[in-house]
Amino acid sequence: MNLEQKIYKKLLEVPKGQITTYGELAKAVGLKNGQRAIGKIMNKNPYPVIVPCHRVVMSTGKIGGYAYGEHIKTKLLNDEGIKTENGKIKDFEKNVFRF
DNA sequence: CGGCTGGCGTCGT
DNA sequence: TACGACGCCAGCC
Known part of the structure; x- marks a missing residue:
């Protein structure tokens, strides 16, 4: 299986309302x-x-980038119950999902 | 808090 | 096929 396939599969394991970091995913x-x-x-x-892929954020707690626009990513996160503020996760530690 | 460097796979030339 | 540049970072200074 390709690396990307594995990545996508792992990412699907992240439940709605929770997030993960690029490092953890890696x-x-x-x-x-x-x-x-x-x-x-x-x-x-x-x-x-x-x-x-919008459930993946930076280890620093910041939202990070997004192919369709960071604001879209932020909106999607808020839509899933993840609070954000000034481009960063509000309750980062609480919503982080560990594999 | 801002800036620079490190490290890894994929894409384009 | 080989090499260099790039990208939705991370970590140290």
Whole structure:
């Protein structure tokens, strides 16, 4: 299975209302420091909508980027019950999902 | 808090 | 096929 396939599959394990970081996701698929790689793949994202790439944020608690616009990502997160403020997760520690 | 460097896969040339 | 640039970061200074 391709790396990206594994990434998408892992990401699907993240329940609605919870988020994860690029680093955690990277390690979950076998990468130690491949956060940027994750971002690259997410950016390609051949299955938008199916893959909730908006549930992935930076380890610092910031929202991070999004192929369709950071504001869209923020909106989607809020829609799932994840509060944000000034481009960063409000209750980051609480909503983080550990694999 | 801002800036610079490190590290990894994919894409384009 | 090989090499360099890029991307929705992370971490240290």
